[in-house]
Ligand SMILES: O=C(O)CCC(=O)N[C@@H](CCC(=O)O)C(=O)O
């Protein structure tokens with residue numbers, strides 16, 4: 302509490318959080334530590350939002366970890382007083398220690414129960430994905446929505462940074478909503494964070510943000526705040542707007558957002574999801590080609606034995622290319638400009 306060293310203790314001495322613990326801060330906020338890297342706060346006069354901020358689901362995506370570490374520190378030391386119940390999740394602690402995306406398996410393909418499919422809970426990423434799901438479920442369902450109380454609003458921002466540089470530096474993946482409307486207010490919040498590019502998903506996935514969106518009706522996004530860099534090497538000025546808005550979100554009962562103006566955003570829809578199915582899967586552009594580089598119809602983007610993957614429309618752009626993913630996993634997304642209600 303004095304130093305707010307929750308992440309440091311979680312990483313160095315996780316056994317200290319082997320059993321759940323609960324205590325109160327002098328401002329009345331109740332702190333629930335469920336496990337290493339999992340800490341919830343319930344202010345004495347909690348507003349109507351239940352907010353989950355997750356980071357480090359990929360261990361080498363350090364800027365969001367540094368932001369959340371500081372927010373947690375500020376709450377624990379009393380420098381920041383929360384207005385809403387907030388759950389912070391530091392996802393893959395062992396992967397942070399080795400500075401890698403993951404140790405054995407990409408955690409962000411293990412949600413919505415995928416952790417227990419096939420061989421089951423055989424590695425730490427699978428067990429952790431289940432633990433994170435359980436923590437989110439307990440957090441969102443702790444306060445039953447009573448007919449007398451105003452509807453509670455569930456929010457989950459899963460904070461990442463991208464492996465490649467991006468033409469559009471900050472962008473967010475809006476999970477598939479099964480036909481429900483996209484929230485303009487949420488997109489306006491993203492815009493205030495400096496996230497002016499939104500990718501609308503076209504199908505269910507096993508990502509963390511789809512899990513909270515689909516299972517709990519949360520306003521969820523995977524938010525890409527910049528590029529992967531080691532701890533201590535992030536230029537935090539590039540994250541200032543995001544950090545400021547996240548601080549406002551959790552510490553103010555209501556925040557003032559600029560009106561949503563669609564022209565201020567680049568909205569894309571996912572057009573192709575290309576999975577690696579063969580050992581010889583190869584991308585047909587350079588490793589330094591940034592996300593959102595677009596191509597003419599017919600351009601060969603990737604190939605593997607038995608398949609050639611081409612741009613199917615002029616202006617189709619690449620996102621998250623990675624030829625080294627495990628067989629069966631997503632190696633490339635392509636996106637096409639769209640509008641919100643198209
Ligand atoms: O830069 C990359 O190739 C990956 C960055 C990253 O981790 N992105 C997420 C996106 C999840 C989503 O589609 O919602 C991921 O690949 O898990």
Ligand SMILES: [Zn+2]
Nearest residue numbers: 359362461462
């Ligand atoms: Zn990531």
